[in-house]
Amino acid sequence: MKISKLLSISTFIFVFAVFFMFGACEKEKISKQVYKTQNVFVIVVDGARFSETWGHSTRQFIPYRSKMLKEGVLCSNFYNNGTTFTCSGHQAMCTGVYESINNAGTQLPTNPSVFQYWLQKSKSPNIQSWVIASKDKLEILSDCVDPIWNGKFKPSTDCGVNGLFTGYREDSVTFNHLKTIIQNNTVRLAIVNFKQPDVAGHAADSAAYLQGIIDTDKYIHDFWKMLQNDPKYKNKTTLIVTNDHGRHSAGHADGYISHGDLCEGCRHIEFFAIGPDFKRNYTCETYYEQVDIANTVAELLNFKVPTSTGRVMKDVFRH
Secondary structure (H helix, E strand, O other): HHHHEEEEHHHHHHHHHHHHHHHHHHHHHHHHHOOOOEEEEEEEEOOOOOOOOOOOOOOOOOHHHHHHHHEEEEOOOOOOOOOHHHHHHHHHHHHOOOOOOOOOOOOOOOOOOHHHHHHHOOOOOHHEEEEEEEOOOHHHHHHHOOOOOOOOOOOOOEEEEOOOOOOOOOHHHHHHHHHHHHHHHOEEEEEEEHHHHHHHHHHOOOHHHHHHHHHHHHHHHHHHHHHHOOOOOOOEEEEEEOOOOOOOOOOOOHHHHOOOOOOHHEEEOOEEEEOOOOOOEEEOOEEEEHHHHHHHHHHHOOOOOOOOOOOHHHHHHHO
16 A cells, blocks of 8 residues: 555655646746737948947938937947957857958858858748948858858948959948848848948048948938838838947047057947837947847847857847
């Protein structure tokens, strides 16, 4: 009797444990976040210093984004903690790994990008994923060195005058190409580069540098308005605005003219996001960094970037 009773108790405990574990698993499945975002665009304002964008006391050079913040979120402590040059900065946000690569476009990133991981997972045609850039050298973002991924799951590209090593083009041309691409295709994932703030800064033309920031702000506003007027994208698209790097802090080295070290001006960059899954009229003070973009994009589109060292920026989500 005692043995039988013990067996009955043991059986009960076992059944209860299995039921509890099953219930916990089911609860985990049910509680898994489902996002409304189906498409993600990352716009990079190349080389704009935070002190001339969100860090400016009046934000006078980004009037449109300042108004858009009512429907979006700003991360005020967002940093590039890697190499503060164009190619390295762009590849960090696309791969989720900091790596110092050649800045002339002669070296591919080592690790696969969000485009490659997404194309593999979604089995979508590459016409739904794009690298669109005023700088031709950013065509390198479409591939990587990793032998398992090299030449595979590559996004479509529209960079520079006519691809790698053909020279830069004007941002107005890039904006027109962007509009045409999204009208003619259903673009699910893309990165867009506007060069002018960086190019004008290097030319030591302060007026053109500021005008480049102003012009890009208008492009961003008009692009968002365009997305919201298109049923393919309305209420299911996330737009992220960031920088590849900033510029030297005022009083450090040659100031806004150059960049490339670890000073505050070079590292402190923008992160602004707007879309159906983001908080509204919210400034997030949590410290995030450039490599976190890859994981955040992957979270929204339901895939993984296992090679990334970044994290998901959950503080900016509504849920």
